Amino acid sequence: MLSEKSRPLIEATLPLVGSRLGAITPNFYSRMFAARPELLDGLFSRANQNNGEQQKALAGSIAGFASALVANPDVIPEQMLSRISHKHTSLGITEDQYDIVYKYLFEAIAEELADVITAEIAEAWTEVYWLMANAMIKIEKGLYALQANDKMWMPWTVVEKNPAGTDCITFVLEPADDTPVTAGRPGQYVSVKVALPDGLLQCRQYSLSADAASTTHRVFTTKRDDGGEVSPVLHRDVLVGDVVELSNPYGDVTLDDSDGPVVFATAGIGCTPSASALRSLAANGSGREVMVLHAEKNLEAWALREQMTGDVDALDGAELQLWLEEPTEGFNTGFMTLSGLDLPADASMYVCGPLPFMKAIRNQAIDAGIPAAKIHYEVFGPDLWLAGAN
Template structure:
């Protein structure tokens, strides 16, 4: 992978670059958006720029990729690359944009490391960048080729909206034109692009929480983010009959075709991928062993409760354990936060986690401690993957 000349340079400079990447990435984004402000109109999330999540995720991915090249020179970090490629495809990232990113990223590196950078260091890190970029370009081309159409965004009309709680709404869209519809996969997501309060286009990813494979409609479940821009718009301004733009469906954490036991461990709105997977299993008459573990504030705050309970009832080998901070009259639920030490997880199970990052980290550790192979513990994270940056 890395050339013979680049590998010792990366190995020697990785601690330095790793310690400075957190300051390099904000500088990169400031340069990028100063030269290309149009990228904030429908591609990059303005909210994730403000809160620093995107900078942190980019820093984590670069450091993780470079470290992998040094420690495992004959392979690539495929799981990380797949996650990034699906997210990029859902936003319409193009091959040409990688050259733009390279220009401003390396301007930022040269400026931040001006006192130590040499031509040899610059060349070695250029090699790292293009190894990662070319791997992503290849994956994204493959994802684009799976579409049944050649458009990034197509118009969809809101056909139905159902309030599931004070801060959660289910939205069902139907096609607004004749664009061929690409079926989704259970657990997958799509991007919604809409104008926000000041007219700027913003895109966010939402799980297909109903029948993911449907070509007649798309259903998503949206929890209001008080600090967000898109979810308040979908809650407060989007009415039945209005039209928004949707991407084709993507997502690397989807239902596997296997008979292996499945554990779905979620918290809060993280139940949306589980709901889609359960629905697909129930519709197929699956006899797979499924263990659903969910934590929430209360029975009323579990947004997809009715859908998931109905689908669980159709699965002969499915079981459920709940944790509520405020259980109310639900005698079957355990009080407080999820504790996997009290749950027997089959060692040959596939485990899917979704929820706040601290929850997923604790659940992953608990599953591995019970003997589940780390490669079979998967997680879905909403927004930039800051887990990589803090690992």
């Protein structure tokens, strides 16, 4: 809990600190990577550093956490931190690395706030940092304890590499050694580590797109980002027979175990976690009412079209609605809208796609009567929505 001593200081300085986080976080990362360049090798995303998304996400999460403590000083917002902790464990973040972050973050704070910072203000923000860090350390220890093994990374062999829609490929992998395999849950992802042409190791998270619970193989589907660093390497250089390193599966946006109705609303490659959930429902012969809503540029672009339509057909209580930007007979034209749809009462809703798409669909779903607490979303990359970058 936030102490009575620190609360008024945090409340008073939060607007100022929040306004300067845009300068503090780049300063922090610059300091840390200058002193510890090895942290870019297989841990932090160089692409997200270059485009500024990681800095924005960190700034937003700090401000959001501090705001939550000011509003409810006796409660740690663990639900807010769960999303970050799952990403951390998928990258193998360790407890000692929080000390490294603290050192360089507070050096940056001292420099950027030199005109106003006092020992008392620094102490109060130190308390906020360690409340946040220790809460995440606790969550992450619990997640690591759920693994079937004690490893951060395991070797997997690529056994299939199948085209899947426009610029997309589905990878099927099998274990390359006898490390016990952690079963995933529908909606979860794994981190994939690859070596870039310059030798730097980089990781990206990819949703398990089928049979998430399998302990004999992993399946994930990627869309090539021509401006990215990792997906072009996966598509171009990783071949059948190659061995790549995968993390255990993580992610807190997973299919619930209820018997209630469920709605999946996705766009583009955002269909992958929903495809995994659909595959699970079909494999288990679920009797749940299921509505699948998907948006694409055209039919050919839909990465998991055959898998998803097959699973919808296999479920007695499933309905599919498709929106295509290019007019096609038999399908909705343009961007997805919930207007006119008979959404199931009390449905759980899962949304994944570009951030503007998810915000629009979430607002429409709330207007349609779906409780906000039952609308779940997955972001590919730093979660700028969670961080409050609206």
